[in-house]
Amino acid sequence: MSGDMSVFFESELFIITLNIGAYVFSGLIMKALNIRFMNALLPAIAIVVAVLILLDIDYSTYEQNSRFISFFLGPSVVALGYILHKQVDSIKGNVLPILISVTVGAVVNLLFVNLIFMLFDTDKSIIYSIQPKSVTTPIALSISEQNGGIASLTVIIVVFTGILGSIIGAPLLKLCKITNPISKGLALGASAHAIGTARAAELGAKEGAMGGLAIGLMGVITALILSAFKDLLL
Amino acid sequence: MNNILLGFIILLLFLTGGTLLNYFFIPIIPGSVIGMILLFIALQLKIVKEEHLKGVVEFMIGNMSIFFLPAAAGIMVSMPLISADIGAISVTVLVTTVATLLSVGFVHQWLNRGKK
Numbered sequence: 631m632s633g634d635m636s637v638f639f640e641s642e643l644f645i646i647t648l649n650i651g652a653y654v655f656s657g658l659i660m661k662a663l664n665i666r667f668m669n670a671l672l673p674a675i676a677i678v679v680a681v682l683i684l685l686d687i688d689y690s691t692y693e694q695n696s697r698f699i700s701f702f703l704g705p706s707v708v709a710l711g712y713i714l715h716k717q718v719d720s721i722k723g724n725v726l727p728i729l730i731s732v733t734v735g736a737v738v739n740l741l742f743v744n745l746i747f748m749l750f751d752t753d754k755s756i757i758y759s760i761q762p763k764s765v766t767t768p769i770a771l772s773i774s775e776q777n778g779g780i781a782s783l784t785v786i787i788v789v790f791t792g793i794l795g796s797i798i799g800a801p802l803l804k805l806c807k808i809t810n811p812i813s814k815g816l817a818l819g820a821s822a823h824a825i826g827t828a829r830a831a832e833l834g835a836k837e838g839a840m841g842g843l844a845i846g847l848m849g850v851i852t853a854l855i856l857s858a859f860k861d862l863l864l
Numbered sequence: 865m866n867n868i869l870l871g872f873i874i875l876l877l878f879l880t881g882g883t884l885l886n887y888f889f890i891p892i893i894p895g896s897v898i899g900m901i902l903l904f905i906a907l908q909l910k911i912v913k914e915e916h917l918k919g920v921v922e923f924m925i926g927n928m929s930i931f932f933l934p935a936a937a938g939i940m941v942s943m944p945l946i947s948a949d950i951g952a953i954s955v956t957v958l959v960t961t962v963a964t965l966l967s968v969g970f971v972h973q974w975l976n977r978g979k980k
Contacts, residue, residue, distance in 0.1 A: 653930040671929040678937045689941045696934035703931045705875040706924045707896035711903030712917050731972035738967040742960040750952035760956055764964050767932050772894035782938030783946055795961050808969035817969035821961050857892030
């Protein structure tokens with residue numbers, strides 16, 4: 631009987647049900663426990679990995695049968711163009727300061743990742759995985775894959791960065807006397823992407839809109855810098 | 865015509881355009897990012913109508929996390945490579961997140977000094 635079941639466990643139907651089930655289930659748990667700072671993705675990863683190990687399913691089998699879900703990554707990056715378009719009206723007269731500050735943030739992020747990794751002696755694929763850490767996940771994934779990073783590490787680092795930024799972001803900005811609502815929104819969106827932006831939206835509507843704008847800008851600017859200075863940045 | 869499907873085919877066409885441009889002309893920028901920039905421009909120039917995309921974008925962005933669940937679960941096979949560098953990774957994430965946050969906030973606020 632176990633032979634028959636393993637065929638079912640390795641089917642597309644079971645794998646896709648597992649993915650959506652784990653995601654919906656952890657979303658419901660997060661909601662029931664009222665945990666807002668944590669992304670539903672982390673418990674979903676834990677559930678999927680636990681089921682794969684328990685039922686002895688290869689990661690490569692799982693990945694192949696999950697293609698229906700991964701396929702939506704590309705279109706969802708394109709969809710961010712719509713979000714960027716919706717934010718444009720709210721920045722009239724402030725375009726240059728916004729572009730300059732997010733570009734500085736993108737450069738600082740890349741320089742610090744490279745500097746710290748020069749101190750430690752690590753595998754280059756890890757540096758490539760971490761470089762897009764402040765960028766929204768679908769863009770970060772395509773940057774990481776294009777440069778030879780490890781996709782799963784990138785996803786997890788990006789999510790942790792988002793959670794970290796959303797927890798320490800607002801108190802740190804207050805401590806450093808950054809009070810301009812536009813500055814605060816940009817800082818949270820640029821350093822902690824969508825998770826930071828959710829926190830920014832709680833501070834105010836202006837902060838939220840600027841966070842959303844910073845997500846798109848940080849993604850595009852980081853991709854451009856990395857591609858222009860790929861050799862310089864290891 | 866179903867609005868979600870109409871919106872989705874617009875996203876797919878822009879993704880196709882971005883992917884072809886990436887393949888033939890600009891290999892350094894991911895195709896999806898090129899598609900995103902093209903869609904932004906098309907919306908600004910009103911070549912594409914906002915209302916065609918609203919529904920599909922709300923669905924895609926609202927549920928975006930699930931699309932990278934399969935990639936993230938790959939942690940079960942890449943763990944051996946990462947565990948040796950877990951200290952370096954943690955320090956990097958902490959320091960660079962703080963540095964990025966404060967540099968963006970400081971620079972933007974400084975550029976707007978004097979304004980209310």
